[in-house]
Amino acid sequence: MNTHAPAPLSPDTHLTSRRVFIQRTGRLAAASALAGVALPRVHAAGSDLIQVALIGCGGRGTGAADNALSTKSGPIKLVAMSDVFARKLDGSYASLKKKFGDRVDVPAERRFIGFDGYRQAMDCLKAGDVAIFATPPAFRWVHFTYAIAKGLNVFMEKPVTVDGPTTRKMLALAEEADRKKLKVGVGLMVRHCKGRQELHDRILQGEIGDLMLLRAYRMGGAAGTAGPRPADRSELLYQIQRFHAFLWASGGLFSDFNIHQIDECCWMKNGWPIQAHGSGGRHFRGNSVDQNFDNYSVEYTFADGTKFFYIGRSQAGCHSEFASYGHGTKGSAIISTSSHSPGRVRLFKGQNFTRADMTWAFPQPEPSPYQLEWDDLIEAIRQDTPYNETQRGAIASLVTSMGRMAAHTGQIVTYDDMLNCEHEFAPSVDAFTMDSPAPLQADAEGRYPVPAPGQNKTREY
Numbered sequence: 086m087n088t089h090a091p092a093p094l095s096p097d098t099h100l101t102s103r104r105v106f107i108q109r110t111g112r113l114a115a116a117s118a119l120a121g122v123a124l125p126r127v128h129a130a131g132s133d134l135i136q137v138a139l140i141g142c143g144g145r146g147t148g149a150a151d152n153a154l155s156t157k158s159g160p161i162k163l164v165a166m167s168d169v170f171a172r173k174l175d176g177s178y179a180s181l182k183k184k185f186g187d188r189v190d191v192p193a194e195r196r197f198i199g200f201d202g203y204r205q206a207m208d209c210l211k212a213g214d215v216a217i218f219a220t221p222p223a224f225r226w227v228h229f230t231y232a233i234a235k236g237l238n239v240f241m242e243k244p245v246t247v248d249g250p251t252t253r254k255m256l257a258l259a260e261e262a263d264r265k266k267l268k269v270g271v272g273l274m275v276r277h278c279k280g281r282q283e284l285h286d287r288i289l290q291g292e293i294g295d296l297m298l299l300r301a302y303r304m305g306g307a308a309g310t311a312g313p314r315p316a317d318r319s320e321l322l323y324q325i326q327r328f329h330a331f332l333w334a335s336g337g338l339f340s341d342f343n344i345h346q347i348d349e350c351c352w353m354k355n356g357w358p359i360q361a362h363g364s365g366g367r368h369f370r371g372n373s374v375d376q377n378f379d380n381y382s383v384e385y386t387f388a389d390g391t392k393f394f395y396i397g398r399s400q401a402g403c404h405s406e407f408a409s410y411g412h413g414t415k416g417s418a419i420i421s422t423s424s425h426s427p428g429r430v431r432l433f434k435g436q437n438f439t440r441a442d443m444t445w446a447f448p449q450p451e452p453s454p455y456q457l458e459w460d461d462l463i464e465a466i467r468q469d470t471p472y473n474e475t476q477r478g479a480i481a482s483l484v485t486s487m488g489r490m491a492a493h494t495g496q497i498v499t500y501d502d503m504l505n506c507e508h509e510f511a512p513s514v515d516a517f518t519m520d521s522p523a524p525l526q527a528d529a530e531g532r533y534p535v536p537a538p539g540q541n542k543t544r545e546y
Contacts, residue, residue, distance in 0.1 A: 133159060133160055134159075134160045134161070134162060135159065135160070135161045135162075135213075135214055135215060135463065135466065135467075136161075136162055136163075136164045136209075136210050136211065136214040136215070137150065137153050137154075137161060137162065137163045137164065137210075137214065137215045137216075137217060138163075138164065138165040138166070138167070138206040138207055138209060138210050138214070138215070138216045138217065139163060139165070139166045139167070139177070139206070139217045139219070140166075140167045140168075140202070140203045140206055140207075140216060140217060140218050140219065140220060140228060141167075141168060141217070141218060141219035141220035141221075141242075142166055142167075142168040142170075142173045142174045142176075142177035142178075142219075143168075143173055143177075143219065145219050145242055145272075146177065146217060146219030146220075146242070147176075147177040147180060147181065148455065149217050149219055149240060149242065149272070149459075150163055150177070150181055150217060151181065151184070151185075152455055152456050152458075152459040153215065153217065153240070153459050153463070154181070154184075154185045154188050154189070155456060155459070156456075156459055156460055156463045157460075158460070158463055158464055158467055159463075159467055161188065161463070162187075162188050162189070162190050163181060163185070163188065163189045163190065163191055164190050164191060164195060164209055164210070165191060165195040165196075165197070165205075165206040165207075165209035165210070166178060166191050166195070166196050166197070166206060167196075167197040167198075167202030167203050167205065167206040168198065168202065168220075169198065169199060169200060169202070169322065169325060169519075170198075170322075170326070171198050174196055174198065178191060178196065195209055199518075199519060200517045200518055200519065200521075201518075203220075203224075203227075203228050203231065204231060207231060207232060207235050207237060208235075210235065210237055212235065212236035212237065213236065213237070213238065213466070214237055214238065215237065215238045215239065215240060215462075215463075215466070216228070216232045216235075216237045216238070216239050216240075217239075217240050217241075218232075218239065218240070218241040218242060219241075219242045221325060221328040221334040221335050222242070222243070222244045222245060222246065222247055222334075222335060222336065222340075222341075222482075223247060223251075223328075223333055223334050223335070223510070223511050223514050224514060225241055225245045225246065225251070225255065226246070226251050226254045226255050226258060227514060227515045228241075229241065229255070229258050229262075229475075230258060232267075233258060233261050233262055233265060233267065236265060236267070237267070238267050238268040238269065238462075238466050239262075239267065239268075239269045239270070240269075240270040240271075240272070240459070240462060241269070241270070241271055241272065241475075241478070242271075242272040243271060243272045243273050243344050243345070243348075243478060243481070243482065244335075244336055244340045244341065244344050244478075244481075244482035244485060244486075245271060245475070245478045245479055245482050246479055246482040246483060246486070247332065247333070247334075247335065247336035247340055247482070247486060247510060248336075248486060248506065248508060248509055248510050249483075249486075249503055249504055249505060249506035249507065249508070249509075250506075250507065250508075250509035250512075251509065251510075252479050252480075252482060252483045252486075252503075252504060253504065255475065255478075255479040255482075256475075256476060256479050258475065259473065259475035259476040259479065262473055262475055263473055266469075266471070267473065268462060268465045268466045268472040268473065269472070269473045269474055269475045270458055270459070270461070270462040270472070270474055271474040271475065271477065271478030272458070273344070273345065273348050273474070273477075273478060273481060274425070274426075274454040274455050274457070274458040275345055275348065275349045275352075275421075275425055275426075275428070275454055276348070276349075276352065276454075276458075276474075277454045277457040277458040277461055278426065278428055278451065278454040278457070279447070279451065279452060279454075279457070280427070280428045280429070280430040280447035280451050281349065281352075281420065281428055281430055281454075283430075283447060284353070284418060284420065284428075284430040284432070284447070285352060285353055285355075287432060287445065288353055288411065288413070288418060289355060291415075292415075292416065292432055292444070292445070293411070293412075293413030293414075293415050293416035293417060293418055293432060293433075294413040294414030294415030294416065295413055295414045296353065296354055296391065296411055296412070296413050297391060297412055297413060297414060298391070298392055298393075298394075298411070298412040299350040299353065299354060299391070299392070299393035299394070299409070299410070299411050299412070300393070300394045300395075300396075300409070300410050300412075301343075301346040301347070301349075301350055301393075301394075301395050301396070301408070301409035301410070301420075301421070302395075302396050302397070302406040302407065302408055302409075303342055303343055303346060303396075303397045303398075303406075303407055304396065304397065304398040304399075304403065304404060304405050304406045304407070305398075305399060305405050305407070306399065306400070306401045306405075307369075307399055307400060307401050308329065308338060308342070308399040309329040309330050309337065309338040309342075309375055309377045309399060310330060310370065310371070310373035310375050310377075311327040311330035311331075311373055311374050311375045312372065312373065312374070313372075313374065313531055314527070314531065319519070319520075319523075320522065320523040320526070320527070321517065321519075321521055321522065321523040322519075323523075324523050324524075324525060327375070329341055329375075329377075330373070330374075330375030330376065330377065331375070331376055331525055331533070332376050332510055332525075332545060332546065333510035333511040333524045333525055334511075336482075336485070336486060336489060337375075337376055337377045337489065338377045338378075338397070338399060339377070339378075339381055339397065339485065339488065339489040339492070340482065340485050340486060340489055342397065343381075343395060343397055343485060343488075344481055344482065344485040345425055346395070346409045346420075346421060347385075347395060347481065347484060347485050347488065348481040348484075348485075349409060349420055349421065350393050350395075350409055350411070350420065351393070351481070351484065353411050353418070353420060354387060354391065354393070356387050356388065357387075357480060357484055357500065358385035358386055358387050358393060358484060358487070358500065359386060359387065359388050359499060359500050360385070360386050360487075360497055360498065360499045360500065361383050361384070361385050361386075361484075361487045361488040361490075361491040361497070361498050361499075362383070362384045362386075362491055362497045363381060363382060363383035363384070363488055363489075363491035363492030363493075363498075364381075364382050364492055364495070364538070365378035365379075365380050365381040365382060365492040365493075365538075366378055366379065366380065366538075367379055367535065368380070368400070369400055369401075374527070374531060374532050374533055375533075376525075376533060376534070376535050376536065376546060377399070378492065378493075378536070379398065379399055379400050380396075380397065380398040380399070380400065381395070381396070381397040381398075381488075381489070381492050382394070382395070382396050382397075382492070383395045383396075383488035383491060383492060385484075385487075385488060395488060407421070407423050407424050408420075408421050408422055408423060409421040410438075412436060415434070416432060416433050416434045416435060416436075416444065417432070417433045417435065417436050417438065418430070418431070418432050418433070419431045419433075419438060425454070426451070426453060426454055426455065427449065427450065427451040428447070428451065429446070429447070429449065429451075430446070430447050431443055431445065431446040431447075432444045432445040432446075483500070483503055483504060484500070484503075486503055487499075487500060487502075487503040489545070490502075490503060490506070490545055492536075492538070493536035493538060493541075493545040493546075494536070494538055494539075494541060494542050494543070494544070494545060495538030495539040495542070496542050506543075506544075508543075508544040508545070510524060511524040512524075534546040
């Protein structure tokens with residue numbers, strides 16, 4: 086699979102003049118951010134040691150560092166770490182050090198706490214090394230801008246954007262990374278799954294006929310909640326700690342949880358939706374002060390009229406399902422079975438997923454896509470082959486936000502609507518310090534603004 090091939094910027098064949106203007110504005114912003122910074126050469130093909138810096142030391146960041154250190158193509162070391170919470174950094178360091186020993190070479194002076202720690206951690210690297218970005222996604226464009234200036238290759242977790250303005254910034258930075266020939270991986274690891282890759286090829290070859298319907302479900306217990314802010318925690322650090330609860334930090338549950346299945350279904354269709362029509366509501370959030378809905382239902386429409394239905398729910402005591410399906414004119418497909426991995430992908434000759442109707446299944450056990458995405462990235466770095474998933478990751482993030490905004494506003498939201506939306510959730514994120522005010526402020530009762538469909542029609546809160 087050609088993981089670095091650029092995806093089309095839009096589902097449409099031609100770009101509107103408005104969109105061209107916005108892209109140029111984004112490019113100017115990126116160029117301005119990089120102005121006056123010396124741009125070093127990328128990692129030379131065949132070089133031996135690759136050094137890694139981890140920025141964001143929570144569970145996903147620790148997992149990404151684990152996968153990086155588990156690659157087999159040559160020597161690799163973790164040499165710097167950064168987070169705004171010392172407890173997270175210390176726990177991550179201890180876990181990785183215990184498992185990898187000398188491959189974790191991060192003395193106290195290379196462990197950085199604070200909002201400027203990302204700079205200090207990346208300053209420990211040489212051009213061509215790798216920075217891992219696993220903080221809440223609001224910080225992606227800030228960290229990526231600095232990595233490009235330093236000539237660093239990057240692995241960034243999904244989502245990579247949470248709103249229209251940050252998507253435009255990330256698309257502009259994708260071009261800068263291409264110009265520098267940097268290698269960039271985005272944590273949509275399903276694209277690296279061998280079973281899904283073969284499933285994708287079989288669908289495109291017509292084994293289930295024309296793909297007419299896609300549907301996906303992520304339905305589980307309560308999640309993304311936030312209780313009252315502790316008295317000893319600043320508003321900003323509280324919201325970062327509970328980032329799934331706040332739209333500015335993560336895009337909320339919808340973006341952070343659902344992007345994988347939205348991306349994998351669009352991949353099987355080989356296109357991006359042109360519009361979204363959604364609904365949802367808050368019913369059983371209790372005393373939580375988060376900004377999420379309990380349930381979301383989104384109808385995505387592709388340019389040829391094909392529908393993709395996404396249903397998400399976070400409510401205790403309800404039916405649980407974590408799966409994706411495709412339906413064609415001659416058969417059907419299971420894209421995900423019960424989580425992201427293993428996919429256990431299968432094809433069927435009818436619309437009922439019965440063993441008697443099964444025509445193909447990918448052999449088990451499957452290699453982990455979490456490891457495969459790192460194997461692919463490090464191989465591209467060592468061989469100096471083109472590899473940049475930024476644009477595709479940004480578009481997947483935008484399409485996910487499109488569905489979220491449709492549900493939160495009660496409006497039909499097009500791809501262009503979302504890309505051109507001017508509501509930037511956290512415009513000052515690049516200037517945060519430990520003393521900065523949070524982008525979202527509570528009212529006198531300690532509650533935060535929540536989406537009001539039909540009332541706020543052009544912004545989510």
